[in-house]
Amino acid sequence: MMSMAKGKRVVVFLDYDGTLSPIVDDPDCAFMSDSMRSAVDKVAQHFPTCIISGRRRDKVYKFVKLTNVYYVGSHGMDIMAPVKSLDHGINTSLHEQAIDEKGNKAVLFQPAEEFLPIIEEVYSELERKTKEINGVMVENNKFCISVHFRRVDEVDWRSLEDQVINTIKEYPSLCITRGRKVIEIRPSIKWDKGRALEYLLEILGFASDQTLPLYIGDDRTDEDAFKVLQRRGQGYSIIVSSIPKDTKASYSLRDPSEVMSFLLLLSKWKKHSDSSRK
Numbered sequence: 001m002m003s004m005a006k007g008k009r010v011v012v013f014l015d016y017d018g019t020l021s022p023i024v025d026d027p028d029c030a031f032m033s034d035s036m037r038s039a040v041d042k043v044a045q046h047f048p049t050c051i052i053s054g055r056r057r058d059k060v061y062k063f064v065k066l067t068n069v070y071y072v073g074s075h076g077m078d079i080m081a082p083v084k085s086l087d088h089g090i091n092t093s094l095h096e097q098a099i100d101e102k103g104n105k106a107v108l109f110q111p112a113e114e115f116l117p118i119i120e121e122v123y124s125e126l127e128r129k130t131k132e133i134n135g136v137m138v139e140n141n142k143f144c145i146s147v148h149f150r151r152v153d154e155v156d157w158r159s160l161e162d163q164v165i166n167t168i169k170e171y172p173s174l175c176i177t178r179g180r181k182v183i184e185i186r187p188s189i190k191w192d193k194g195r196a197l198e199y200l201l202e203i204l205g206f207a208s209d210q211t212l213p214l215y216i217g218d219d220r221t222d223e224d225a226f227k228v229l230q231r232r233g234q235g236y237s238i239i240v241s242s243i244p245k246d247t248k249a250s251y252s253l254r255d256p257s258e259v260m261s262f263l264l265l266l267s268k269w270k271k272h273s274d275s276s277r278k
């Protein structure tokens with residue numbers, strides 16, 4: 001992998017849950033370790049780095065707390081540039097356009113903006129309809145909703161799913177996807193983590209074959225990005241899983257601790273290759 005990366009512009013895409021933080025029962029407690037934060041920070045000092053998550057963007061930022069990375073929330077539907085100016089040869093003209101008159105906003109792209117009211121409505125409805133089921137957590141991810149059943153007794157899974165399906169039937173502009181013990185509700189638009197990845201490569205000026213995107217993720221929604229890399233015949237896709245999985249990724253890492261070792265190795269390699277060129 002490192003030999004293929006020589007002379008190319010590496011761009012790093014990292015999923016959050018299950019990739020940078022271990023899967024835990026309470027989604028609000030999926031904290032990232034300080035050592036993982038430092039590993040991501042080091043990578044971001046060398047390569048454009050983007051955290052791409054199903055969560056709402058501001059929540060991912062609260063967990064990651066780094067100002068030198070791109071944040072993409074709501075499964076690719078909420079894209080924002082880093083607050084800090086970067087020196088990776090990035091085309092930042094679009095960033096500047098996106099900063100508001102107070103200079104504190106840098107949202108690049110929100111393809112599902114018109115769905116905000118409907119998502120709010122469905123979120124309240126799902127909260128109300130599922131509150132009798134013990135252990136359910138409905139998470140508002142801004143442009144999508146997660147209905148968590150990790151803490152729900154297995155006997156109640158079926159009725160919870162029925163509740164969600166019946167609710168969403170009333171909203172033909174929304175659709176349901178599934179993740180790790182979570183039912184996700186999102187706008188039926190042709191946009192996902194794969195599209196977001198392509199969008200970012202394009203606007204950063206990294207769409208050429210001289211770019212080597214690395215995408216690391218653990219969940220079904222990351223498969224959309226793996227497929228894009230496969231189709232483009234570009235870069236490396238890495239699934240995080242301790243068991244064999246049906247995946248479009250070409251490589252695997254077992255868990256977030258192996259992700260951290262990989263990230264540290266990547267930044268060490270870059271430092272070393274830069275210094276040996278001097």
Ligand SMILES: O=P(O)(O)OC[C@H]1O[C@H](O[C@H]2O[C@H](CO)[C@@H](O)[C@H](O)[C@H]2O)[C@H](O)[C@@H](O)[C@@H]1O
Binds near residue numbers: 018054141150182
């Ligand atoms: O794209 P991701 O960053 O991987 O986000 C996908 C979903 O991750 C979170 O849920 C998952 O992790 C939780 C914490 O470990 C776990 O409790 C839950 O069972 C998992 O599904 C997040 O809470 C969701 O909103 C994301 O969509």
